[in-house]
Structure formats: structure tokens, C-alpha cells
Amino acid sequence: MAARELFVEQGFDRTTVADIAARAGLTERTFFRHYADKREVLFAGDWLAARMTEDVAEAPADLTPIEIVTRAVENACDGITSSPDWSRDRARIIADHPELQERELAKMGMLAGVLAGGLRERGVPDVTATLAAELGVLAFRLAYERWAGGRRSTRMAPLVRVVLAEIEGVAGGA
């Protein structure tokens, strides 16, 4: 994708919407029909919310809330890592920009809301639904950071359970 190439080649700050449109052979107007601004190219992740909603709704009845969330998050990891080079570049671009970090946290908050809503739909009590969703999203975020900063051969999805086990251990020290 034109925007991605440019962000990687010349940096996020130096890339303008005009650059992106030129590279993609589009008008700026067409760009703005799809994205509110150049940042949104990094966060066009509504598919994550849609997929998580589906995964939670269709999970087997005998799973615990955190297990339902974990599986949804692991599937999201597989979606992300289907373009591993871009996903690593994206993590680096975001880590370098406080404003993009805010946007990332907001998107994660949105995903937590989606997951919690899906669990409540299944009859999970509100407190448990909220906690399981927040923990799943925290594990997702930390697994992404760790994967993006780690060796290229590492898979992201297994890191989610590693982080959740660490969370249990660290929380147990209180």
C-alpha cells in the first residue's frame, strides 16, 4: 500500500497526504473519502473488532470468559502477522509518536469494549466480562510490543498466553 511504503521509506512525519495520493495514483480528495487523516492509515483496524465480535459470539459454551477472549485475541494476532514486516514497521512508527500511541490506546480501549460487550451478550456478569476483556487486550498489546521488538522467527499468537500467565504471576504478588 502506498502510504505504508512511504511511511517506511521516508518516515511518518515527512509523508504528506499529497505524497500518499501521488504514489497511489489517487486524488487527495479520494484519500480523504477513506481516511480522516494520514494517521488513520495505521489504524484501519475495524476488521479486528468485527472478527473479535464474531469469535466471541461463536465460541463454544464451555469456555471460561478469559479463554473466549484469549482465543479471539490469538486469532487477531494471526491476522496481524499475516503481513509481519508491515506489522513490525507499524509498531516502530507508533512507538516513536506519542500521538499515535494515544490513538493505539484508544483503539485498544474500543476493542476491550467490543470484547466485554460480546461476553455480556453471552450472559457473563459485567465485572467478569470487563476484566476478561481488559486483560485480553492488555495481553494483546504487550504481546504485540514484545513480538515487534523480538526475533523475526518468533510467532505472536503464543505470546498472548505467555503474557497472561505472567499477569497472573505478577498480580499474585500483591
Add this chain to the structure above:
Amino acid sequence: MAARELFVEQGFDRTTVADIAARAGLTERTFFRHYADKREVLFAGDWLAARMTEDVAEAPADLTPIEIVTRAVENACDGITSSPDWSRDRARIIADHPELQERELAKMGMLAGVLAGGLRERGVPDVTATLAAELGVLAFRLAYERWAGGRRSTRMAPLVRVVLAEIEGVAGGA
């Protein structure tokens, strides 16, 4: 404080900086010397970061990382609940505005960074420091929501450990 009164009396959306300045007997120019916009009145929480930094630095040497974070967060609760009516109103104002929720998440992300940095300064390994800080801030945020939505006689600080114990329990189900 003028802004707070107005947000409660006439709602956040309907309150302008001109209203706030008039009520406070200031010029708008003076308002903008202190705050970037009217939202920032809700988030003038740099004292939280400063206090947490101090609490982490001064914690006894024999505490676990999550215990250090928990105590810093409990102290922050006491700071917040010293104006309980305002803190409850504030939670309601934020819950009603997605944009303010984003800002709140960003501030929480900043506090997690502060706590993790403080732990690393004490020699806590990076992974543990990050996890303990993120869990402390998650417990803080969920305790705040629960406190703000609960009975007026409830204290906020004890809810932090309640939430952390729930986190351990829910994470253990994965």
C-alpha cells in the same frame, strides 16, 4: 473551581472557555495560559505522575514490584477522593464522551510509563516493571469506575486490591 461548577451545572458540551473565564473572573487568554483547551481542566493530573514517581522511588526495598505499584495507586486514590463529589462528577462526564475517554486512556498510559520507569530505576527487570505498572493502572482505572458508579460511602483505595485479586483469578482461567 469555575470550570468544574459549570461542567456540572450545564454540562461539558455546553460550557465554553468564555463561560469558564467569566465565572472565574479571568480573561480567556489567561485560561489558555494554563490549559490547552477546556478538556484539560478534567486532566490536570500531573500531580498524580509526580506523586507516583515519588512513591515508587521511596518504597521500602523488600516490597514486590506489584506491591510498590499498588501502594502508589492507593495513595493516588486517596488524592482523588479528597474531592469525592467532583471525582464522581468527573467520571460521569468522561463516561459520556468518547473523546474524553480517549484522553483518559492516554493519561493512564502516561502513568503506566511513569510507574514502569520508576520500577526500572529500582532495578526491576523491564518485563516485570511493564506488567506491574500496566496492572496497577488497570486496577486504578477499574477501581475508579466502580467507585464512581457505586454507593457514596464506599472508599476507593481498597477497591484496588479487590480488582487485582479478581485480575489474578480471571487470568488464571486461561
